[in-house]
Amino acid sequence: MEPNVYNRNCGSRQVLDRIGDRWSMLVVLTLADGTKRYSELAARIEGVSQKMLTQTLRGLERDGLVTRTVHASVPPRVDYALTDLGRTLLDLLAGLESWATTHLSEVQAARSRYDARVEAG
Amino acid sequence: MEPNVYNRNCGSRQVLDRIGDRWSMLVVLTLADGTKRYSELAARIEGVSQKMLTQTLRGLERDGLVTRTVHASVPPRVDYALTDLGRTLLDLLAGLESWATTHLSEVQAARSRYDARVEAG
DNA sequence: CTGTATCCCTTTTGATACTG
DNA sequence: CAGTATCAAAAGGGATACAG
Numbered sequence A, B: 001m002e003p004n005v006y007n008r009n010c011g012s013r014q015v016l017d018r019i020g021d022r023w024s025m026l027v028v029l030t031l032a033d034g035t036k037r038y039s040e041l042a043a044r045i046e047g048v049s050q051k052m053l054t055q056t057l058r059g060l061e062r063d064g065l066v067t068r069t070v071h072a073s074v075p076p077r078v079d080y081a082l083t084d085l086g087r088t089l090l091d092l093l094a095g096l097e098s099w100a101t102t103h104l105s106e107v108q109a110a111r112s113r114y115d116a117r118v119e120a121g
Numbered sequence C: 001c002t003g004t005a006t007c008c009c010t011t012t013t014g015a016t017a018c019t020g
Numbered sequence D: 001c002a003g004t005a006t007c008a009a010a011a012g013g014g015a016t017a018c019a020g
Helices: A011-020 A022-033 A038-044 A050-062 A090-102 A104-120 B011-020 B022-033 B038-044 B050-062 B090-102 B104-120
Strands: A066-071 A077-082 B066-071 B077-082
Touching: A011 A022, A011 B011, A011 B022, A011 B090, A011 B104, A022 A038, A022 A050, A022 A066, A022 A077, A022 A090, A022 B011, A038 A050, A038 A077, A050 A066, A050 B104, A090 A104, A090 B011, A090 B090, A104 B011, A104 B050, B011 B022, B022 B038, B022 B050, B022 B066, B022 B077, B022 B090, B038 B050, B038 B077, B050 B066, B090 B104
Parallel strands: none
Antiparallel strands: A066 A077, B066 B077
């Protein structure tokens, strides 16, 4: 039987949750152009806290989308990079990013209309 | 200046949040093959509560991705359908769904490896 | 620099009961 | 049928302190 995202207990649903995750998506996109250090990710992705960035990276590493490489240096340095599996997601996520920026104004216009309509009763 | 999803306050980030939303994605995909009633959506999308389904539909309606049509009948009947804007998302979301089902086994394998590694210390 | 640990507040989500 | 209201539980998230 095929995995089915509509099924409550299907693993594919969890996979979708990971992909759709607010920070996961941004982390993967940030790693699109190559290896990045922890601090570079933190700087690029505005608004992510240390806690959530670490948590997100662990999740992506666990799911085999990202590798974590610790360099034995002082001060320590940790590099993150996409795996082959992670790279297969790039086009899809880049598409979503593109959609979001391209259709932003349409969405905002729709919101204004909706809110005006609701206020009016 | 271009909308930028890495920017904390950019509207495109909110758009991405809506798209990436756990239930929004499934609702849009369910509406791919045409108009659906509230109860049909609820039945198809396992595990969604009445509250979350309603909330998700309102959000999608507000953002101009979905239309809501109330038929004055007894019992009441409400139809939901994608807008033109909503349909522009279909290919992207279908791609994600496909990715999730296609790579499920790889992700699960990666998880097993990771968990075994962590347990071992 | 790259984390981990903890506290604590906020938001999200789910279960349940109820209504036009 | 298609919701709304309410309450409790869980997850998300920020701030701070501390460690290798």
